[in-house]
Amino acid sequence: MPHDDIAGRGTQDPTAGRVATKERTETPAADPASSGLDTLAGARYSTNEADDLRSLEAGLDRLQTDDARGTNAWRTFTTSVLPPIIFVVVLIAAWQVYVWIVQPRPDIVPSPISVVTAISDAWQSDRLQTAVLTSLERGVFGFLIAVVVGTPLGLLLAEVKPLRRAIGPIISGLQVLPSVAWVPAAILWFGLTDATVYFVVLMGATPSIINGLISGVEQVPPQLRRVGTVLGAGPARLATLVVLPAALPGYVAGLKQGWAFSWRSLMAAEIIATGGTIGFGLGSMLDQSRELADLAGVLATILVILAIGILIELVFFAPLERRMLRRRGLLQGGTK
Amino acid sequence: MSGQAAIRIEQLGKRFGAGPLVLDDVNLSIESGEFVCLLGASGCGKSTLLNLIAGLDRPTTGAIDVPAEGAAVMFQESALMPWLTARQNVELALRLRGVARTARRAEALELLDTVNLADAAEKRPHELSGGMRQRVALARALAQDRPVLLMDEPFAALDAITRDLLHEELERVWRRTGRTIVFVTHNVREAARLGQRVVLLSSRPGRVAGEWRIAETSGRRIESPEVAALSIEITEQLRKEIRRNAA
Incomplete structure (x- = not known):
């Protein structure tokens, strides 16, 4: 849809430009007068074209930029906060299980509970x-x-x-x-x-x-x-x-x-x-x-x-x- | 357009250290408000010439006269400050020009509106497309409020659709502001599309090898027949210049 828009304007505009050129070449005038006309025509040209250009550019700008995606708080939590927490919990659990099963000397391997104490x-x-x-x-x-x-x-x-x-x-x-x-x-x-x-x-x-x-x-x-x-x-x-x-x-x-x-x-x-x-x-x-x-x-x-x-x-x-x-x-x- | 010369270059020569001559006997007079395209193949010293006009470098021989206010420059890469928004980038130029703090914001927004970017004022460079970034760079160059605007292949890195639109934009800005523009490019069609005058530089060393004046400049498009006809003519001359290097 936006592509059609650009193509449509693209084929339209050159003819408009050419017509404007012809108009001016048809008016035979002395140099100073023609320069005056030139600025007048230029002004008309620029207001018409300016709006056209503005919308065209706005369209292209939209096509060429992505709207910034907002960061999802839940996603951030699950991808960067949760994994290390899970790892630490598993580590402590493994440590406690080891202490329960092997029952090493507490002065060499204290249990997590004694560390917390x-x-x-x-x-x-x-x-x-x-x-x-x-x-x-x-x-x-x-x-x-x-x-x-x-x-x-x-x-x-x-x-x-x-x-x-x-x-x-x-x-x-x-x-x-x-x-x-x-x-x-x-x-x-x-x-x-x-x-x-x-x-x-x-x-x-x-x-x-x-x-x-x-x-x-x-x-x-x-x-x-x-x-x-x-x-x-x-x-x-x-x-x-x-x-x-x-x-x-x-x-x-x-x-x-x-x-x-x-x-x-x-x-x-x-x-x-x-x-x-x-x-x-x-x-x-x-x-x-x-x-x-x-x-x-x-x-x-x-x-x-x-x-x-x-x-x-x-x-x-x-x-x-x-x-x-x-x-x-x-x-x-x-x-x- | 018969203004006085804004830029006058006389018998300009440039070599870097003991290297070969990059520019040799370049003579060029650019009128106030004129739009001149400097065209040439690689190694013709277009960018060197632009740097000399901008005062970023000194000539080895000859002289360059530029307006006392100096020139604004726009490069191929937009070179916007990545930590500033579009508006703040323009405001930086205003600040360095000495515009009072209170007036900066409004003026920056106005300049961004000139390049149809008022809506993107609070975006940062990485959120903008290449074409939008170059338009911010153009607004920043306009913010310097210098009579001369030097452009070093500013649209070379853009896609064809965007470049086409920016040609129109630049032409509109030029008509509206009456700036003297020196536009360096290696794209023949771009030169024929934009310039009131196209100056062809030969390569190694860079000399003025040809000049074309375009009487009717409004209503031109990249696909206009007169642009195509001029491009063919210029290309012919350009190829002649390039061929000379084969011998």
């Missing part, structure tokens, strides 16, 4: 809340410091080529270095204080953030910069209005990885560096349970650490990333 014990004694709050506060604060340090450094390295050639490989190397390696040095420098923990977190997270920003800026299509220049943007506005927004996907990926590294580094630091003025975090709680040979407590703490990592990813980074990618058309549908 360990968590609730820690909760009732307030140790869990203190540990989670202390660790979260340090993790988030350390990560924010890493963002504040890493972002300008990343921008500087991305925009100044000689600097990047000199420092870039070292930053990439630092990303490979396990941040636990900094713990002994940090203890010698800062003693058993919070500064040690923050230093390790900083060294863990900053390289990821810098690298993410650099790769984001590198992946900015050159034509976007060119357009920015053509539109009249100087270096400063080119950076803020074109390059930075275009580099956002790489930057967010770097932030996400930076958070993961922060959290890991923090746990490593808390497990190794205990005592002194360092408060009681999840890592310290883990170490304490190990000293008491309380495997259920160790497993419980591991689960809490894992859960917090996943929770921050799910609640904060995943929606941020998904929204950004969908806006740019880099993510189709969202359920795949």
Whole structure:
């Protein structure tokens, strides 16, 4: 039906055009007069044709674009939320069944129930809340410091080529270095204080953030910069209005990885560096349970650490990333 | 149309580094409000010439005079900012031109309406078809409000139906706004369909190898007999120029 429409207009229009041409060639006139007539005829031509063109274009636009399909909440639930939940439930069930049938020594394989009991014990004694709050506060604060340090450094390295050639490989190397390696040095420098923990977190997270920003800026299509220049943007506005927004996907990926590294580094630091003025975090709680040979407590703490990592990813980074990618058309549908 | 020259190119030469001459002794005078198509085979330096006019590059020899306000440029790829809606893309051009924040929205919508895209103002580039994206790019180029509009094969990547419509759209916009348009293409029919003047460039090095002026420009279609006749004539000359490279 819409195809017929286009074909119909297509055959109609050339004749209309030709008639108009003939009309004008038949009027013999001096140059200035004809140019006046020309604009008059041109005006009539454009109002008639403009409406025609408008509807034609509207039709073609409709044919060439799909209406965005709304995301089905139930479908999202069944395809991306349900499978991991089912998997975890099956895993725990298998674990419990194993404990029932084999009946291993509880100090080597505790049952899921005893792990849950360990968590609730820690909760009732307030140790869990203190540990989670202390660790979260340090993790988030350390990560924010890493963002504040890493972002300008990343921008500087991305925009100044000689600097990047000199420092870039070292930053990439630092990303490979396990941040636990900094713990002994940090203890010698800062003693058993919070500064040690923050230093390790900083060294863990900053390289990821810098690298993410650099790769984001590198992946900015050159034509976007060119357009920015053509539109009249100087270096400063080119950076803020074109390059930075275009580099956002790489930057967010770097932030996400930076958070993961922060959290890991923090746990490593808390497990190794205990005592002194360092408060009681999840890592310290883990170490304490190990000293008491309380495997259920160790497993419980591991689960809490894992859960917090996943929770921050799910609640904060995943929606941020998904929204950004969908806006740019880099993510189709969202359920795949 | 007898305006003063909007663009004057004199004895222009361009080579990149120590490479071969890309453009050699190009002389061209483009009047204000004129629609000129620059036509040539690959390697004739059409895009180089356009970049020189746009001020994105400097000539090796010779001189180019362009209006002090500069020129707006439209490329083959629409190069819209993917994180901005159609309206925001146009508003970006307005912002960089120095239009006050309060006036931007209305002006952007008006410009989008000029290219029949008022309904798609809040869509993002990935939600638009190729033809719609090029129309947003055209609206953005118009937003710059420069007297000269340079177009580098803007419709080359589009399908024939869409391209045909965009020819009409561009012609309408040109008549309405009175812009000087320099349109680079390697499509002979497109040049014969759109231009008031078609300038043929030879290849390696690029020189002006022929010029055709079209007296009657309204009511032309890609399938019009006069367009076909002119295309045959230009193609003949173009093939002669290409054949010279075989020797």
